[in-house]
Amino acid sequence: MTTIDLNCDMGEGEPSDARIMPFITSANVACGFHAGDAATMRRTVRLAREHGVSVGAHPSYLDREGFGRRALDVPPERVRDEVVYQIGALWGVCRAEGVRLAHVKPHGALYNSAAADPALAQAICDAVRAVDPSLVLVCLAGSRMAELARKLGLACAEEAFADRAYTSGGALVSRSAPGAVIQDAREVSNRAVRIVREQRITSIDGATLSLRAQTLCVHGDTPGAEKLVAAIRARLDTEGIAVRPLPPHP
Numbered sequence: 001m002t003t004i005d006l007n008c009d010m011g012e013g014e015p016s017d018a019r020i021m022p023f024i025t026s027a028n029v030a031c032g033f034h035a036g037d038a039a040t041m042r043r044t045v046r047l048a049r050e051h052g053v054s055v056g057a058h059p060s061y062l063d064r065e066g067f068g069r070r071a072l073d074v075p076p077e078r079v080r081d082e083v084v085y086q087i088g089a090l091w092g093v094c095r096a097e098g099v100r101l102a103h104v105k106p107h108g109a110l111y112n113s114a115a116a117d118p119a120l121a122q123a124i125c126d127a128v129r130a131v132d133p134s135l136v137l138v139c140l141a142g143s144r145m146a147e148l149a150r151k152l153g154l155a156c157a158e159e160a161f162a163d164r165a166y167t168s169g170g171a172l173v174s175r176s177a178p179g180a181v182i183q184d185a186r187e188v189s190n191r192a193v194r195i196v197r198e199q200r201i202t203s204i205d206g207a208t209l210s211l212r213a214q215t216l217c218v219h220g221d222t223p224g225a226e227k228l229v230a231a232i233r234a235r236l237d238t239e240g241i242a243v244r245p246l247p248p249h250p
Contacts, residue, residue, distance in 0.1 A: 031086035033062045041090055080123040083127035136154075157215050167205075192235065199212050199213070
């Protein structure tokens with residue numbers, strides 16, 4: 001049976017978290033650097049536990065003002081230390097709540113930069129290995145970071161985005177560009193099924209891209225995110241595609 005993980009960025013202050021959680025299988029929880037705090041992490045982890053949703057850390061550049069979406073000039077050594085710090089914070093919350101921390105997915109500009117920058121990718125991989133090498137690292141499908149993670153022996157889940165437009169080079173279109181964020185539920189659900197069934201997506205300029213994804217993302221702060229996630233889940237169910245959390249590292 002064809003399977004896919006459905007993930008969403010959570011704990012970022014959006015009121016829709018509780019409405020989204022029943023439809024997803026993995027939650028990427030903000031660790032305080034771009035959004036969230038100790039109390040929010042605890043509430044989000046408890047909500048995930050109630051719905052049987054897998055929990056992952058969502059580390060970012062230290063950039064609350066820019067919501068972690070500004071590309072900062074941060075040395076790789078500092079990135080490593082800050083990612084260790086954030087993973088450790090959520091690991092502690094998860095342990096206190098009786099939940100296993102399952103994965104790490106970088107956020108925003110850190111995610112996008114590391115997809116192409118080997119030094120940043122190495123820093124993040126080193127951070128994950130230092131905290132817990134059994135954690136699954138979520139990376140942009142087809143990225144250099146995904147390739148490096150596998151070479152280093154980390155479990156890597158390649159990710160595709162149902163609610164974001166792609167460039168012809170396989171990167172995400174900048175949020176400042178028109179059409180970068182897709183908010184139509186029918187279009188988003190169609191894209192999700194095509195990614196899973198055909199392993200393809202159409203770029204913003206009409207090119208057909210090949211990608212292999214083990215997890216699909218919808219951003220929690222996309223307007224109407226709960227409707228998008230519900231539409232995707234319903235469509236995947238109709239298509240006979242099983243929606244399951246990422247498998248643990250063997």
